[in-house]
Each structure stands twice: as C-alpha cells, then as structure tokens.
Amino acid sequence: MFKIQVGDDGIVYLSGRLDASQVEAAEAVLGQVTQSTVADLSGLDYVSSAGIGVLLGAYKRLSDSGATLRLINLSPRVKTVFHYAGLDTLFPLE
Amino acid sequence: MERRFPRDIGALDSIFQFVAGFFASAGIDASQSFTVDLIIEELFTNMVKYSRDGVHPISIQLEQVDRDLIIRLVDFDVEPFDLTQAPEANTSLPARERKIGGLGIHFVRQMADRLSYEYAGRNSTITIVKRLEG
Numbered sequence: 001m002f003k004i005q006v007g008d009d010g011i012v013y014l015s016g017r018l019d020a021s022q023v024e025a026a027e028a029v030l031g032q033v034t035q036s037t038v039a040d041l042s043g044l045d046y047v048s049s050a051g052i053g054v055l056l057g058a059y060k061r062l063s064d065s066g067a068t069l070r071l072i073n074l075s076p077r078v079k080t081v082f083h084y085a086g087l088d089t090l091f092p093l094e
Numbered sequence: 095m096e097r098r099f100p101r102d103i104g105a106l107d108s109i110f111q112f113v114a115g116f117f118a119s120a121g122i123d124a125s126q127s128f129t130v131d132l133i134i135e136e137l138f139t140n141m142v143k144y145s146r147d148g149v150h151p152i153s154i155q156l157e158q159v160d161r162d163l164i165i166r167l168v169d170f171d172v173e174p175f176d177l178t179q180a181p182e183a184n185t186s187l188p189a190r191e192r193k194i195g196g197l198g199i200h201f202v203r204q205m206a207d208r209l210s211y212e213y214a215g216r217n218s219t220i221t222i223v224k225r226l227e228g
C-alpha cells in the first residue's frame with residue numbers, strides 16, 4: 001500500500017510501494033508543492049520507473065522555478081533503482 | 095506457474111501477489127522478489143501502454159530452473175513490439191534535461207541476465223532469465 005503525506009514539518013513522507021498504479025496519488029500531493037522541499041523516502045519499500053518519473057517531474061518543475069526537491073533516507077534497494085536510472089549522483093539524494 | 099492478468103495497470107497488486115506466492119511455494123527468499131517485481135512491472139506496463147490493439151489478458155509465467163528464474167510474458171493477438179530493440183535511455187544527462195519515461199526497458203536490461211523477444215502467430219513473447227542469489 002502506498003501513502004504520501006505532507007508532515008507538520010513540511011517534509012513530504014512517502015511509504016509503501018510506488019508503482020505505476022500509484023502515480024496519480026503521488027502526483028496529487030507533489031503537484032501541490034511549490035517551494036524547495038525535502039521528501040523522506042525512509043518508508044518506501046519499492047519504486048519503479050513510473051515512480052521515478054513522478055519524482056523527476058516534481059524535481060524538474062521545482063528546478064524551473066528556482067526551487068529544489070531533495071530526497072532523503074532512501075533504503076539500499078530504492079537507492080539501487082535510482083542508480084539504475086543514473087540519477088543517484090545527479091538528483092540531490094542523501 | 096502461469097496466470098493471466100487483465101491489461102490494466104490496476105492489475106499490478108495481483109501480479110505482485112502472484113510473484114510472492116510463487117516465491118513462497120518455490121522456497122525462494124522473498125527479498126529477491128524486489129527485482130522480479132520491478133522487471134515484471136516494467137514489461138507488463140509497456141505491453142499495456144504500447145500494444146494498444148491488444149484486448150486479451152497478458153500471461154505471466156514463472157519457472158525456476160536450477161538457480162535461474164525464467165520470467166515469461168505473452169501478449170496475445172497483437173502487432174509486434176520488440177522491447178529489446180528499444181533505444182537505450184540516456185542516463186548520463188543531468189536530471190533537469192531528462193525525459194520522463196523511457197527508463198523501464200533500461201531497468202530490465204540492467205537487471206536481467208538474459209532477455210529475448212519472439213513474435214509468432216500474432217503473439218509477442220518476452221523471456222527474461224534472472225539468476226537467483228545464494
């Protein structure tokens with residue numbers, strides 16, 4: 001089950017499995033973000049190319065307005081998927 | 095083990111349960127299902143998106159042969175669509191210059207030990223061999 005929510009601290013928390021069937025749910029929240037934001041992926045167990053696409057889309061939109069999207073607390077497996085995408089050094093990950 | 099799934103992204107949950115069931119019945123460590131889920135999701139969603147003339151459910155077959163897992167997807171009565179010939183995604187571009195999409199087959203190429211495509215009798219078959227760890 002995938003969940004995405006903005007915490008009281010302004011951080012976007014993603015958890016569960018971000019597959020192609022959850023793209024709309026992720027976009028609905030990330031699309032509301034207009035300022036530099038941190039996304040905490042510590043609860044994310046799985047991500048596919050569709051999920052990477054949502055995060056990349058949000059990153060590009062924010063970059064175009066001079067803001068950033070920083071991803072933190074990626075599990076080793078999720079980090080591997082970003083590595084396959086060639087985004088582990090380009091995307092601001094922590 | 096074989097099962098057919100409706101050509102709908104909403105079928106992914108059922109597909110992941112099918113994979114988990116196969117791993118449990120074959121005694122394969124569930125930690126290895128991450129890669130298999132990812133391979134199957136990328137192939138299945140590509141078939142759903144790009145074989146638009148398809149109306150039949152898509153067959154997913156899993157078979158263990160020694161330390162190899164054979165993953166086979168069959169899309170029935172469709173025009174040929176050879177994913178193995180898809181151009182390589184350029185993963186060296188800066189994030190801001192990246193196109194959204196096109197990464198799926200790149201992931202499959204990265205993760206699969208062997209990848210082949212066959213088209214016969216209007217059926218598209220993609221076969222992946224993934225070496226199991228341990």
